[in-house]
Amino acid sequence: MLERRSTVTVSVFTILAACLTAGCEPQLGHSEEAILSYFRNSRVNGGVRRAWPEGQAYVDRVLKADAKLQTEFAALRELQAVHSLWHREGPRWRDAEALGKRVADLTKLVETPETDREKLLGELGDAVKELPAGLELAAAGEPAFVQGVWNTLAMPGTELGMDVREVLPQLEEPVRLHLRLAKDVQGAAEDFDAARKGLAFKDAAFQARIDEQYDALERLLRERREAFLKYAEQELAACRARLETIDRRAERLDYEYLTNRETYLRDELEAMPKRLAAMIDNADEELEKLEREAERAKPHEQAALNAKIAFTEQHIERLTVEREQLQACIAPLVRKPGQAEAD
Numbered sequence: 001m002l003e004r005r006s007t008v009t010v011s012v013f014t015i016l017a018a019c020l021t022a023g024c025e026p027q028l029g030h031s032e033e034a035i036l037s038y039f040r041n042s043r044v045n046g047g048v049r050r051a052w053p054e055g056q057a058y059v060d061r062v063l064k065a066d067a068k069l070q071t072e073f074a075a076l077r078e079l080q081a082v083h084s085l086w087h088r089e090g091p092r093w094r095d096a097e098a099l100g101k102r103v104a105d106l107t108k109l110v111e112t113p114e115t116d117r118e119k120l121l122g123e124l125g126d127a128v129k130e131l132p133a134g135l136e137l138a139a140a141g142e143p144a145f146v147q148g149v150w151n152t153l154a155m156p157g158t159e160l161g162m163d164v165r166e167v168l169p170q171l172e173e174p175v176r177l178h179l180r181l182a183k184d185v186q187g188a189a190e191d192f193d194a195a196r197k198g199l200a201f202k203d204a205a206f207q208a209r210i211d212e213q214y215d216a217l218e219r220l221l222r223e224r225r226e227a228f229l230k231y232a233e234q235e236l237a238a239c240r241a242r243l244e245t246i247d248r249r250a251e252r253l254d255y256e257y258l259t260n261r262e263t264y265l266r267d268e269l270e271a272m273p274k275r276l277a278a279m280i281d282n283a284d285e286e287l288e289k290l291e292r293e294a295e296r297a298k299p300h301e302q303a304a305l306n307a308k309i310a311f312t313e314q315h316i317e318r319l320t321v322e323r324e325q326l327q328a329c330i331a332p333l334v335r336k337p338g339q340a341e342a343d
Contacts, residue, residue, distance in 0.1 A: 028055065030136045032145050035059060037253040039152035045267075046260025051132075058132035065124040066153060069164070072117040075109055076171040079178055082221045083279060087315065088214055089198035091308055099186050106179035110172050117168060124164070128153075174224075177217040184210060197307070232265050233333050239265070240337060266334045273330060276323035280316055287312045 028034035028051045038048050038059050050056055078084060092098045128149050137145055153164050162170060185199065188210075193200040199214065201207045239262040248255045290312060294305045 028052070030055065030134050032135065032138050032148065033253065035132075035135070036148050036152050037257060039063075039149060040257045041260050043152060043154075044257070044261045044264035046256065046264070052134055054132040054134050058130070058135075061127045061130065062124070062149070062153075065120065065127040066164070069117065069120040069124055072120055073167075073171060076175055079106075079109075079175045080171065080221065080224065081275075082218070082225055083276075083319075084174075085178070085214075085218055085221060087198070087311075087318075089311065090315075091198070091311060093185055093198050094189075094192055096186075096189065099182060103179065103182045103186055106175060106182060110175050110179060121165060121168070124153075174217065174220060177213070177220065181210070181213045181217060184213065197311075229269075229329065229333070232269055236262060236265050236333060269330045269334050273323050273327040276319055276326065280319045280323065283312055283316045283319065287316065 028038065028049045030052055034049075034051060035055055035058065038051060039062070040046075041048050042059075042063060051059060086092050092102075128146060131142065131145070135145075150163055150165065155162050155164055155167050188201060188203075188206060191201045191203050191206060193202050199210055201210065239258045243255070243258050243262070246255050246258065287309065290305060290309045294302065294309060297305055
């Protein structure tokens with residue numbers, strides 16, 4: 001369900017660059033909580049304070065390893081979005097070149113014997129376990145601290161706070177369903193029903209199979225988006241409730257993190273309808289291009305172009321309705337306490 005861009009990778013590189021150039025002052029203490037607060041804030045794009053030299057080297061190593069892993073996750077994330085699934089009446093299903101490229105791209109993502117993602121996950125684990133000199137461990141000791149680091153590196157967005165070590169199967173599941181559907185359609189190109197559009201086949205049994213696969217994938221993607229909306233709503237409520245009672249001075253690190261997390265979640269929610277707006281803009285541009293082509297097309301080309309124009313117009317209408325519905329759903333979630341509804 002990942003209706004989101006990969007902000008985590010960007011934030012990690014931004015934070016690392018800022019620390020190297022500006023120093024991230026003032027310096028954190030040598031405690032576990034200081035290191036964990038650094039990771040927590042980096043995960044939600046928040047500001048960080050520089051640690052002591054060995055501690056800073058530790059967080060740099062961990063975040064660099066994590067950034068590489070997040071870059072590998074990025075392609076999988078794109079296929080979690082509801083609109084990564086081609087519309088069932090779309091022309092691309094019958095475009096052999098477009099479908100062939102999709103199959104090749106999806107295969108590369110999930111059918112390699114030993115993926116770079118697994119290797120990078122191992123490197124991240126090694127970095128997490130290489131504790132810095134001078135770290136003052138609490139009574140629970142090293143195992144508890146290491147687990148605490150993994151907890152702070154949990155995916156804060158679509159994966160609903162899942163441990164980064166466990167998120168890969170979650171991300172791969174929709175991609176494998178995308179691939180199975182694309183392969184099956186590719187293998188039945190001779191069975192397309194010429195009287196209908198998109199995923200329409202002459203064989204009734206095969207049609208039922210494709211419909212079942214398509215519906216299951218669409219349902220999964222939409223369920224995950226709904227799950228994220230619910231998760232974000234609950235997390236925002238928890239952040240705001242805690243911020244109402246927190247002692248800003250005595251619990252400074254917690255206050256900073258909760259403030260950053262609230263902002264992060266609001267930004268993630270607000271980005272969802274914005275991405276739909278960007279898709280609408282792209283579709284508008286495509287429509288204008290098709291209309292120009294139709295004006296100078298030869299008679300035998302008109303039918304195909306008119307079909308693409310009609311589909312694109314319908315696609316824009318569908319996206320517009322969905323954006324409005326999503327915006328209406330998100331508006332009360334991102335509204336700050338005391339903010340008027342009209343704002």
